[in-house]
Amino acid sequence: MEIFDYDKVLLLPRKCRVESRSECDPSLEFGGRRFKLPVVPANMKTVVDEKVCLWLAQNGFFYVMHRFDLDNVKFVRRMKEAGAFASISVGVKPPDYETIDRLAAEGLVPEYITIDIAHGHADSVQNIIGHIKKKMPAAFVIAGNVGTPEAVIDLENWGADATKVGIGPGKVCITRMKTGFGTGGWQLSALKWCARVATKPIIADGGIREHGDIAKSIRFGATMVMVGSMLAGHEESPGETVEVDGRLFKEYYGSASDFNKGEYKHVEGKRILEPVKGKLSETLREMHEDLQSSISYAGGTKLMDIRKVNYVILGGDNAGEHLLM
Numbered sequence: 001m002e003i004f005d006y007d008k009v010l011l012l013p014r015k016c017r018v019e020s021r022s023e024c025d026p027s028l029e030f031g032g033r034r035f036k037l038p039v040v041p042a043n044m045k046t047v048v049d050e051k052v053c054l055w056l057a058q059n060g061f062f063y064v065m066h067r068f069d070l071d072n073v074k075f076v077r078r079m080k081e082a083g084a085f086a087s088i089s090v091g092v093k094p095p096d097y098e099t100i101d102r103l104a105a106e107g108l109v110p111e112y113i114t115i116d117i118a119h120g121h122a123d124s125v126q127n128i129i130g131h132i133k134k135k136m137p138a139a140f141v142i143a144g145n146v147g148t149p150e151a152v153i154d155l156e157n158w159g160a161d162a163t164k165v166g167i168g169p170g171k172v173c174i175t176r177m178k179t180g181f182g183t184g185g186w187q188l189s190a191l192k193w194c195a196r197v198a199t200k201p202i203i204a205d206g207g208i209r210e211h212g213d214i215a216k217s218i219r220f221g222a223t224m225v226m227v228g229s230m231l232a233g234h235e236e237s238p239g240e241t242v243e244v245d246g247r248l249f250k251e252y253y254g255s256a257s258d259f260n261k262g263e264y265k266h267v268e269g270k271r272i273l274e275p276v277k278g279k280l281s282e283t284l285r286e287m288h289e290d291l292q293s294s295i296s297y298a299g300g301t302k303l304m305d306i307r308k309v310n311y312v313i314l315g316g317d318n319a320g321e322h323l324l325m
């Protein structure tokens, strides 16, 4: 198997078919809705809050609210009252079952439910997918995280409508060091490996460091990418602002860090400071433009035209050109 990550791959251009990049459309259909970009901010406390989620929903972007220290029922109700779709995260513990039951009892069906645990290839995930599908069959269920084809096959067979791939490639992740496991350092080829067997959409989660990594993820089989650090640290981002030597930073911490958990137990995440980067809407606008360029380099007009290109692997044992035959 080829092993590579985002920084070791470049996509090869095909003859341009447009006169202007404005003809290229990076939008996509996901779970019955159309979104402007194949990008979703990570469901983490220092990346999204209710205000950011509402803004994303009202401006044509997908979002997934985090699942920490909030009442999901109140959140779904407020999103619906605001005329927005609801997209929540749950875990696999008894309070998460109660949340599903309360939502169903009140007839508040979130359009999207993400089951968000560290090791998503687990009976606990099969059980909660079954529970959600029984109580709220209309909800689109995203399940993860996983890092192998076997896990993708199981999650799809258990009823997940999409899977989230990425164990440990995140910027504030320390899973690799703490446990010796994961897709950190080879996330892009893990994605390729998983996408070969997937019959439903994959969200590639973690390790996106450049806008071009979004196009690379699409090329290797992702329908959507989840982005944490690059979308943290904006003016609108939640998280404490810290001044260091006259420069402004915002905190960004892992969901499995002691900062998020409130205790040092099964810690697999850390806290870093991200330089404050301006407005989130500006970063999303730039991502949109960059993806339009990617599509034009792919010789296409639509997002999935990126899937048609060849690529090269730079350096290392697997170096070489890879042609689509």
Ligand SMILES: NC(=O)C1=CN([C@@H]2O[C@H](COP(=O)(O)OP(=O)(O)OC[C@H]3O[C@@H](n4cnc5c(N)ncnc54)[C@H](OP(=O)(O)O)[C@@H]3O)[C@@H](O)[C@H]2O)C=CC1
Binding pocket: 091, 092, 093, 116, 117, 118, 119, 124, 145, 166, 167, 168, 169, 170, 173, 175, 206, 254, 255, 256, 266, 268
């Ligand atoms: N994408 C990634 O690489 C990672 C992401 N995270 C994020 O951190 C947050 C907290 O995650 P998580 O700790 O799962 O959430 P929870 O603490 O809610 O754990 C979920 C459940 O899964 C169990 N569990 C967790 N890890 C394992 C494991 N390795 N083997 C068996 N059972 C396990 C827990 O039990 P118990 O605690 O008793 O073991 C608990 O019952 C989530 O948002 C998650 O996405 C965390 C690590 C890696």
Ligand SMILES: Nc1nc2c(ncn2[C@@H]2O[C@H](COP(=O)(O)O)[C@@H](O)[C@H]2O)c(=O)[nH]1
Binding pocket: 042, 043, 044, 145, 166, 167, 168, 169, 170, 171, 172, 173, 174, 175, 205, 206, 207, 208, 226, 227, 228, 229, 230, 253, 254, 255, 256, 257, 268, 269, 270
């Ligand atoms: N191993 C851990 N992974 C975590 C933790 N908190 C979040 N995450 C994952 O990281 C991505 C974001 O990655 P980035 O490279 O874009 O910053 C996020 O979506 C989660 O899957 C954690 O504490 N430990």
